[in-house]
Amino acid sequence: MISSQAARLPRRKLRLINPRSSLTTITMPEIIRKMTFSRRALFMPLNLAICAAVVPDGWDVEIIDENVTDELHRPSAEGIAAVGIGAMTTQARRAYELADVYRALGVPVILGGIHPSALPQEALRHGTIVCRGDAESTLPRALRDLGAGQPKAVYDWKDGPAAPIATPRKDLLNPADYLVFNPIQTTRGCPHGCSFCTTPAIFGRSFRQRDIGEIVQEIRQAKEQFNSRVFIFSDDDVAGNHKWAMELFDAMIPLKVKWASQCDILISQNDKLLGLMRKSGCLGVILGLESPRSGTLRQAGKRYVRAEEYLDRIARIQSFGISIWGSFIFGFDTDGWADCMNAVRFAQRAKLCMSCYPILTPYPGTAVYEQYRCQGRLLTEDWDKYNGSTVVYQPARMTIDELRHAQMAAFHEFYTPSSSLRRLGLWPLKRNSWLANLAIYRGLTYYYSKRARPLPRFSDYAACDHAERIARSLGKEGSR
Amino acid sequence: MPDLATDGNLNTMAVGRTGNPPPSLRIDLGRACTFNFVVVDHGRDELAYARRVEIAISNDGRIFSPCMIGPGSRRVSNFMLPKMALARYIRITAIEPGPKPWAVAEVYLQ
Numbered sequence: 001m002i003s004s005q006a007a008r009l010p011r012r013k014l015r016l017i018n019p020r021s022s023l024t025t026i027t028m029p030e031i032i033r034k035m036t037f038s039r040r041a042l043f044m045p046l047n048l049a050i051c052a053a054v055v056p057d058g059w060d061v062e063i064i065d066e067n068v069t070d071e072l073h074r075p076s077a078e079g080i081a082a083v084g085i086g087a088m089t090t091q092a093r094r095a096y097e098l099a100d101v102y103r104a105l106g107v108p109v110i111l112g113g114i115h116p117s118a119l120p121q122e123a124l125r126h127g128t129i130v131c132r133g134d135a136e137s138t139l140p141r142a143l144r145d146l147g148a149g150q151p152k153a154v155y156d157w158k159d160g161p162a163a164p165i166a167t168p169r170k171d172l173l174n175p176a177d178y179l180v181f182n183p184i185q186t187t188r189g190c191p192h193g194c195s196f197c198t199t200p201a202i203f204g205r206s207f208r209q210r211d212i213g214e215i216v217q218e219i220r221q222a223k224e225q226f227n228s229r230v231f232i233f234s235d236d237d238v239a240g241n242h243k244w245a246m247e248l249f250d251a252m253i254p255l256k257v258k259w260a261s262q263c264d265i266l267i268s269q270n271d272k273l274l275g276l277m278r279k280s281g282c283l284g285v286i287l288g289l290e291s292p293r294s295g296t297l298r299q300a301g302k303r304y305v306r307a308e309e310y311l312d313r314i315a316r317i318q319s320f321g322i323s324i325w326g327s328f329i330f331g332f333d334t335d336g337w338a339d340c341m342n343a344v345r346f347a348q349r350a351k352l353c354m355s356c357y358p359i360l361t362p363y364p365g366t367a368v369y370e371q372y373r374c375q376g377r378l379l380t381e382d383w384d385k386y387n388g389s390t391v392v393y394q395p396a397r398m399t400i401d402e403l404r405h406a407q408m409a410a411f412h413e414f415y416t417p418s419s420s421l422r423r424l425g426l427w428p429l430k431r432n433s434w435l436a437n438l439a440i441y442r443g444l445t446y447y448y449s450k451r452a453r454p455l456p457r458f459s460d461y462a463a464c465d466h467a468e469r470i471a472r473s474l475g476k477e478g479s480r
Numbered sequence: 481m482p483d484l485a486t487d488g489n490l491n492t493m494a495v496g497r498t499g500n501p502p503p504s505l506r507i508d509l510g511r512a513c514t515f516n517f518v519v520v521d522h523g524r525d526e527l528a529y530a531r532r533v534e535i536a537i538s539n540d541g542r543i544f545s546p547c548m549i550g551p552g553s554r555r556v557s558n559f560m561l562p563k564m565a566l567a568r569y570i571r572i573t574a575i576e577p578g579p580k581p582w583a584v585a586e587v588y589l590q
Contacts, residue, residue: 193526195555295590298519301556303490333560334517334590367526367554374551396560 012081012147013060016052017073018045019087019094020066022384039179040068046183046234047086047113049168051135056143061172066094068177073098077105082146084139085127086113089363092383099126108151110142115383117202118365120154133157133203134188136166158204165210167218175226182222183234186215186248190236192264194290195301195367196329199236202365207237209244216251223257230283233261238285240264242273249273249280262286265305268313274320283432284323284353287314292346293339296332301367314350323353323433330410331360331403333396340406341458344414351423353433357410358388359403402461405470408444409456415441451475485584493523496574496582503582504573512539512568515589518559520572523585526555530574530582535559537567544571552578 045065052061059081064073075083075098083102087095092115099109103126112131116123120130129151131138138155140163145151165188175181189207193200222228238261239245252259258281265287267273277285290300294307305313314324328343340357347355362369362378363386372378377394385392389407391400398406413419420437424430448455453475460469471477485494485505496503518535522528529552536544547561552574570589574582 193555195553295517295519295588298521298588299517299556299558299590301521303521333558367556371551371553371558374553 011058011060013062013079014055014082014084014143015080016048016061016063016084016086017095017098018048018063018065018067019085019091019098020072021088021094022090022387040177041065042178043180043183043232043234044170044173044175044178045086046168046185047135048084049170049173050166050185051084051086051112051139052169052172053166054136054140054163056140056147058147059143061169063172065173065177068174075101075105075107077102077107080107082108082110082143084110084112087111087115088113089115089118089383089386091115096123096126103128108146110139110146112139114198114202115364118198118363124153129153129155131155131157134163134165136163137161162208165208167214180232182226182228183232184215184218184222185235186210186233186238186261187235187240189240191240192237192304193301194288195371196360196362198363198365201363201367207240209241209248212244212248212251215248216255219252219255219257223255229257231257231259233259235261235263238263239267239273239277242267242270246273246276249276249282252280255281257281258283260284260286262288265289265310265313265317268316271320274317274322278320278322282322284325285317286325286327289326290329291332291335291339292328292343293334296334296339299332299334300329310346311350314352318351323430324350325354325356326350326352327356327358328410329360330357330407331391331393331395331398335395336397337402337406337458337461340410341413344410344458347414348419348423353424353430354436355414357407357414359391359407360393361386361388362393401467401470401474401476405456405460405473406458408473409458409460411440412444412455413458415444417441448473485587488586490521490523490585493525493528493583493585495528496584502573502575502577504571505584505587506541506569506571507587508541509568509570509589512566513589514564514566516561516564517590518561518570518572519588519590520552520557520559520584521586521588522555522557522583525580525583527578527580528583529554529557529578530576531578532574532576533557533559534571534573534575535561536571536573537565538569538571539567541569544569549575 048063066073085095102109108128110129111123111127116130117132123130129142134157137157137160142155187209189203190199191207260283263285292307330340362372372393380392391403395403454473456473484492533552534549536546538544550559
């Protein structure tokens with residue numbers, strides 16, 4: 001009876017688009033393809049696969065990912081009832097471009113994702129509907145209302161009942177295009193509220209966990225269907241709830257898989273949790289350390305840990321055979337170049353297997369964005385440049401060039417072979433970490449030698465001609 | 481209750497009354513200290529910030545000279561003084577109220 005009714009209803013088609021990201025250009029597609037065994041992108045668009053899973057009955061879905069095609073998508077209204085576009089801040093410009101064209105073609109456009117959630121009024125200048133927050137709670141309502149011809153302008157996830165985290169529809173994507181085709185989302189949100197982070201800014205601090213049975217089922221299916229053995233949990237904090245995380249890791253032990261994810265450093269105080277992480281196949285975790293200075297952590301509203309405890313906590317996690325990839329942010333108001341250098345020295349001392357050094361980016365919706373906007377320190381609202389490697393605000397204690405140079409010097413000095421040797425040692429051989437470290441160093445030296453620029457070093461700052469050295473390294477010699 | 485803003489406990493907060501004069505917090509550092517960065521943590525209520533804040537310093541606790549006026553922000557308000565200050569007393573005044581009554585869980589000087 002139900003199926004015959006459904007057959008009578010006219011079917012509509014929703015086209016979901018992942019806009020080309022300026023990050024793809026920064027990381028240079030040709031290098032990405034070499035490093036990822038000819039894959040076109042690192043991660044599959046999990047957000048759209050989740051959207052596809054929650055569309056109501058009567059809707060068909062297709063996904064277009066501009067990051068895996070040579071040509072940009074050419075909008076066409078044929079056979080399409082609506083278009084959904086998900087956008088992080090770096091994708092916002094392209095998302096708006098697409099939305100404008102589709103609206104001109106008479107197709108309603110639904111905008112969602114971090115950026116439209118943070119700036120719904122801006123997004124509404126381009127899209128017909130904005131979905132704020134979780135798609136599970138907003139997209140089905142938006143599509144039902146659209147189908148009934150009475151859509152609202154904004155659907156906020158806080159206005160409706162909370163919906164469980166959905167299992168993504170991966171059948172709409174080509175696995176050969178992505179290095180990581182099976183990212184698994186186990187949780188959403190973050191229990192902490194750091195002032196630079198978009199997660200608490202958009203989703204509040206409500207921390208939600210997915211049904212453990214569904215997660216195990218998704219992993220099992222990926223193992224059978226795609227022969228996946230290593231998984232990335234694409235969470236902000238996979239172990240944000242220790243009790244739940246222990247239940248999950250316990251349930252994963254029989255699956256015999258390897259996994260890595262991001263979490264907070266508080267896992268170090270729970271040996272039982274660390275033991276279960278290791279037993280369930282945890283290879284490593286990304287920790288947002290931000291800075292080895294407590295003053296900087298206070299300024300960033302990162303209250304749950306003191307920097308003085310970092311070394312002990314890191315050693316505790318490493319003692320369980322779990323590798324650590326640290327993330328340090330450069331450019332807080334108290335940061336000078338020496339603080340950036342100290343972060344690298346700290347990462348070396350802590351024997352982190354990998355480390356990254358993004359420049360502080362005041363993403364819309366965050367407290368840092370509001371603060372810099374009030375202070376008149378935002379240099380641009382060209383969202384393409386909100387990518388972690390461009391300075392988009394006026395730093396307090398460094399010039400823009402000094403900050404950019406500090407980031408590159410950090411990458412260079414952390415990944416030199418001698419630094420890798422001190423951190424990784426030779427035995428037991430950490431093959432994957434060594435390969436990654438050498439590949440990053442090779443990529444950096446190739447980049448600078450190709451452009452005939454000197455490699456950046458922190459010692460440049462102490463030189464009498466430091467401004468010239470920094471300019472030469474940044475390729476700005478001629479412009480001075 | 482200014483002590484609650486300097487007790488090292490983020491769960492206890494000094495809450496300012498709204499109205500005139502605007503709520504302010506005066507802290508005696510015990511001796512003259514140098515600092516040029518003031519962090520005001522608003523504790524568990526992220527919206528308990530003031531839209532505009534004045535930072536003033538004094539050596540005798542009676543005559544305060546303003547150092548700067550700047551915007552507050554959610555969760556943590558950061559103020560970088562235009563130059564290094566040497567003072568025993570600091571006064572933080574919420575000169576323009578925010579969305580909720582001003583609350584200070586902790587003040588850090590750097």
